[in-house]
Amino acid sequence: MLSDPAAAISVAFDKDGILEEMCNGKGYIDMSTVDAETSIKISEGVTSKGGRFLEAPVSGSKKPAEDGQLIILAAGEKGLYDEAIPIFDVLGKKSFFLGQVGNGAKMKLVVNMIMGSMMNGFSEGLELTEKSGLDPRTLLDVLDLGAMANPMFKMKGPSMLKSNYPPAFPLKHQQKDMRLALALGDENAVSMPVAAAANEAFKKARSMGLGDQDFSAVHETVKGPKHP
Amino acid sequence: MLSDPAAAISVAFDKDGILEEMCNGKGYIDMSTVDAETSIKISEGVTSKGGRFLEAPVSGSKKPAEDGQLIILAAGEKGLYDEAIPIFDVLGKKSFFLGQVGNGAKMKLVVNMIMGSMMNGFSEGLELTEKSGLDPRTLLDVLDLGAMANPMFKMKGPSMLKSNYPPAFPLKHQQKDMRLALALGDENAVSMPVAAAANEAFKKARSMGLGDQDFSAVHETVKGPKHP
Amino acid sequence: MLSDPAAAISVAFDKDGILEEMCNGKGYIDMSTVDAETSIKISEGVTSKGGRFLEAPVSGSKKPAEDGQLIILAAGEKGLYDEAIPIFDVLGKKSFFLGQVGNGAKMKLVVNMIMGSMMNGFSEGLELTEKSGLDPRTLLDVLDLGAMANPMFKMKGPSMLKSNYPPAFPLKHQQKDMRLALALGDENAVSMPVAAAANEAFKKARSMGLGDQDFSAVHETVKGPKHP
Amino acid sequence: MLSDPAAAISVAFDKDGILEEMCNGKGYIDMSTVDAETSIKISEGVTSKGGRFLEAPVSGSKKPAEDGQLIILAAGEKGLYDEAIPIFDVLGKKSFFLGQVGNGAKMKLVVNMIMGSMMNGFSEGLELTEKSGLDPRTLLDVLDLGAMANPMFKMKGPSMLKSNYPPAFPLKHQQKDMRLALALGDENAVSMPVAAAANEAFKKARSMGLGDQDFSAVHETVKGPKHP
Incomplete structure (x- = not known):
């Protein structure tokens, strides 16, 4: 390994x-x-x-x-x-x-691509909750009880709310996997607009110097200035 | 109700x-x-x-x-x-x-927005698996064992692979909720590129006449022609 | 008026x-x-x-x-x-x-929507030129000689390179028009992924406090840190 | 050559x-x-x-x-x-x-990337005009008189309205150039969400078998069923 x-x-x-x-x-x-x-x-x-x-x-x-x-x-x-x-x-x-x-490598890329889109959707939801005046910790509780409950949201959510991203899986590696997954889609003429948008968000995070943080640091890209 | x-x-x-x-x-x-x-x-x-x-x-x-x-x-x-x-x-x-x-309504919009982004990421992954020559049923098994395991993927995945979308939650309602969630983001200056891409995919599905199918029918938008 | x-x-x-x-x-x-x-x-x-x-x-x-x-x-x-x-x-x-x-209003929204997508494509190109070690002023010259030559690029390009955005048309109004154009698309089930991505960039700019600057200030959203 | x-x-x-x-x-x-x-x-x-x-x-x-x-x-x-x-x-x-x-090649990629985003923005606008009950030929006239007037819209617009795409520059080459431009952005950590969305639209067009048509054939990807 x-x-x-x-x-x-x-x-x-x-x-x-x-x-x-x-x-x-x-x-x-x-x-x-x-x-x-x-x-x-x-x-x-x-x-x-x-x-x-x-x-x-x-x-x-x-x-x-x-x-x-x-x-x-x-x-x-x-x-x-x-x-x-x-x-x-x-x-x-x-x-x-x-x-x-080669099939093992490809399957892993697909899994990580889905992970990247989910992480971005989650991150946008956390920010929308906060900016709309709701408590994002309640969102975590609501999600954890419903059809979208999953270990990743449960594990990463609380530290994301504290802007805390200890690198379990570095963002630059996640972005590289999304790039490779999109390249695999390119080869096979599969259009994937949501994964492409997620990939650009990870690239934005890299440009902000977050490449060595956990991939959940993509959360920083959706943040605007704090409410007063 | x-x-x-x-x-x-x-x-x-x-x-x-x-x-x-x-x-x-x-x-x-x-x-x-x-x-x-x-x-x-x-x-x-x-x-x-x-x-x-x-x-x-x-x-x-x-x-x-x-x-x-x-x-x-x-x-x-x-x-x-x-x-x-x-x-x-x-x-x-x-x-x-x-x-x-109003806060109950807003929280529900956020939850459904995350759901829509997840569904699109999942749907793109299923298609990429298939077009790359892998078995998408294996992807379902792999996902269900890992950090992204969630009831929605487990429940909807198998019928999506059969292009079967019995309406538990109609796509047109899901798209309406994404539109309203994006409007909430607009009010509060929250930029959400992944949700926006997902919303456009649902609109594409509506334009294909899938509005009354289950929202998982967005899967049809990522499909190109079948492998021979 | x-x-x-x-x-x-x-x-x-x-x-x-x-x-x-x-x-x-x-x-x-x-x-x-x-x-x-x-x-x-x-x-x-x-x-x-x-x-x-x-x-x-x-x-x-x-x-x-x-x-x-x-x-x-x-x-x-x-x-x-x-x-x-x-x-x-x-x-x-x-x-x-x-x-x-109503048709006059609608036609104007379409025109401004195309303008917003063009401005974002242009802005991304300027930044890519600069970060790739090329001179973005040369890009302006090349564009102005070719099939994409247009008064807007010619007029706005030089000040965008100086991060100078005197408000001829305020960004918040441009973003509002894109929102209304996307809403018109929603009514008529027209999926517009590029306009949607452009709209989110304008929203990002608003969240950065650029709403009263010229709409070309969306250029700030694609900028990462400067090369040393 | x-x-x-x-x-x-x-x-x-x-x-x-x-x-x-x-x-x-x-x-x-x-x-x-x-x-x-x-x-x-x-x-x-x-x-x-x-x-x-x-x-x-x-x-x-x-x-x-x-x-x-x-x-x-x-x-x-x-x-x-x-x-x-x-x-x-x-x-x-x-x-x-x-x-x-290498700089000549890079400059050309940037130019073609901007071209691809413009073509998609234009194409979405034509479709929105038509589905909103307006005459897209009038849109061509309005665009040609204003700040966005450019030879490409003037030259390609009328044939696009007839779904006629004789290959001056094949779509598969345009998509390849966008892929390479996005890869250049990846190397330099430049996030380009609008170009990425445009690239996925070109990939969608490829999956529809339009790779050998002119790149303006991306117009087909935004079309839903015709009004009765």
């Missing part, structure tokens, strides 16, 4: 790397979150040596990882996936096999 | 209506979903006769109503609210007192 | 107003920019007294007015329009007869 | 290509519209052989080319630019020297 594409490539291809000892029958599972191209490149390296490859990025951050409650989005060699299930059952609460290499 | 502002006004002000028998000490609770202006007009009618008024729109549709699981957004006369709590406890799982008349 | 709907209504309906002396055959031409509803109300007042009515809002601000170069968007009584042509020929370079009362 | 990056790369680097005969003092001017990366790659090839390089993409399509009325956006070796001026004076009505290689 490496930090980024460069690290994943390095561990696979560099001196003393994975490929040097790769051979027939061996399997390599990369659980990093990388783009589909990186994943495919590593896969080709592994299989050219006779090995088997599985990408297995995860959904969930620090706490779910500690609790073994990750969601595992695997794709690649089905036989290797089957062998890995006992390990995945320890690390995660659920694993999915999604087909060919 | 009347159908619209016109009905609420009629029941209050017309011949044989509420106001004819209104007098000192009597209370009137209107649980219709109306705009703040209508609510204030009825409130003024009631209080001018010496009566007490409470607006109490609800969040939740058919099933929660049958199960006594509504969320009640009350505003107006606090004393009347206190007296009504035993009744609200039967109808709903939770009631809120939000202050002056 | 009165300042707003309230003034137009007052001059028509109040004591010593137009209607007191209105009678068969007399004509009244209101050149104020008002909404269709106000115009229709005045029209009904005038015609109920036997008079004839024409709304005739103008496109063009201070300089074209002084030079007799306005564009006149007339609607209402065709006979009265024909009689007024010699006057319109002095005030404006061109007049249009658009049919029933 | 080659068709795309692949062609430009091939003519420079392939067998019997430019580089084979490149040597000290020779100059190479590539007038193709390519991205900055391609331009830089060719520049490096040329200069590594001791040659001098100039990128010089043009603004203007078929007619201006025939009439020698192009706008030339040059960047690279200033000495070579100075030598080329007599040639540029024949091909174009004006040439600009924009500094380092």
Whole structure:
């Protein structure tokens, strides 16, 4: 579970790397979150040596990882996936096999794109509540009782109201994922006006110097001056 | 719990209506979903006769109503609210007192605005999944296990994938609520680009003749031609 | 040519107003920019007294007015329009007869909506040029030579680059016109995602306290921190 | 003036290509519209052989080319630019020297981005006019007399009203340029919500199979069903 594409490539291809000892029958599972191209490149390296490859990025951050409650989005060699299930059952609460290499990365982009649109819709609602003279903490309570109740609103809402954004998932990474998801839409001619508007809000937040804060810091972009 | 502002006004002000028998000490609770202006007009009618008024729109549709699981957004006369709590406890799982008349209506608009942005983000994600060659049913499973899990995605997702939109909440009403929420933002100088993009998608759906379908029919606006 | 709907209504309906002396055959031409509803109300007042009515809002601000170069968007009584042509020929370079009362107001909203989208597209381009290390004054020159050359870019561009927005047309009025144009779209189920995004940018500008500046001050909303 | 990056790369680097005969003092001017990366790659090839390089993409399509009325956006070796001026004076009505290689490509992207936002604003206005019961041909006349008058509206408007989009500049190329302009904004943290909304409209048009039509075919995306 490496930090980024460069690290994943390095561990696979560099001196003393994975490929040097790769051979027939061996399997390599990369659980990093990388783009589909990186994943495919590593896969080709592994299989050219006779090995088997599985990408297995995860959904969930620090706490779910500690609790073994990750969601595992695997794709690649089905036989290797089957062998890995006992390990995945320890690390995660659920694993999915999604087909060919690259599909794990794509599924993760879609999930994060929806997350970004939700976060913006939520953030706009909090601000509208406050500027309309209502108590935004009541909005949190109302949302948590209804059809839109979800852990993210519950977890992030209270600190957003305090303009407090400790980075569980940095905004610049969230914006990068939205950009990549929109690029995936571009390839497939899928028009996504709400995700595009959300992406521009994250870019606005970056221009305000909020890239290293939690992605919920996009809340700052909808704020105008405070009521007197 | 009347159908619209016109009905609420009629029941209050017309011949044989509420106001004819209104007098000192009597209370009137209107649980219709109306705009703040209508609510204030009825409130003024009631209080001018010496009566007490409470607006109490609800969040939740058919099933929660049958199960006594509504969320009640009350505003107006606090004393009347206190007296009504035993009744609200039967109808709903939770009631809120939000202050002056009009605040119940406003809170409901904010909730529905967030709902509209979420529905669009979700709908775009479903389409992107499908066009990228992934199984959108897997997306539903992944979402339901993570930080964005919510009853609405769980409930609406499977029928959206079948282009099936039986009207639990008609799209034209959802679009009207988004318009009113954006108007509330206009009054208070709150810029809400994601809600605005979502609103235009609902308008697109109306122009496609989907106004009487469920609001999840906005899914049709992101669909291009099917893969061969 | 009165300042707003309230003034137009007052001059028509109040004591010593137009209607007191209105009678068969007399004509009244209101050149104020008002909404269709106000115009229709005045029209009904005038015609109920036997008079004839024409709304005739103008496109063009201070300089074209002084030079007799306005564009006149007339609607209402065709006979009265024909009689007024010699006057319109002095005030404006061109007049249009658009049919029933309200159509003049609507045409003006459409024109101003397009103006708002153009101004935002232009403003984003200026900022992108600057942040990409190009000279935005060159962009002005390039634009002025090509298929998009127009007086507005030529006139407003240089002062926008100096963050200088003397109010020829106040931003709050421009935003109001975009809101009314979007409302007209709502009535007729026309989805306009670009105008909606532009409107939110103008609202952002209002929240930044720029409502009384020229509408080109929307440029401030796309600016991030300066390059060092 | 080659068709795309692949062609430009091939003519420079392939067998019997430019580089084979490149040597000290020779100059190479590539007038193709390519991205900055391609331009830089060719520049490096040329200069590594001791040659001098100039990128010089043009603004203007078929007619201006025939009439020698192009706008030339040059960047690279200033000495070579100075030598080329007599040639540029024949091909174009004006040439600009924009500094380092890549700047010509970037300037062109900004120009086309503004063009895309304008085209969408215009297209929405035409549709709003029509659905509001006004004559969109009158809108064309009104626009052409005012501060927004520009050759593009004048040239494209009448055919757009007939849903006639003969490809002067194919929509898929326009959408690609908007994507690249938004990517340039992403690099430099410039948030551009109106361009993003316009880009999604062009993507919608692509999903409707309009990629090979003129970029004004984005007009089809705002059309709902016709009035009866």
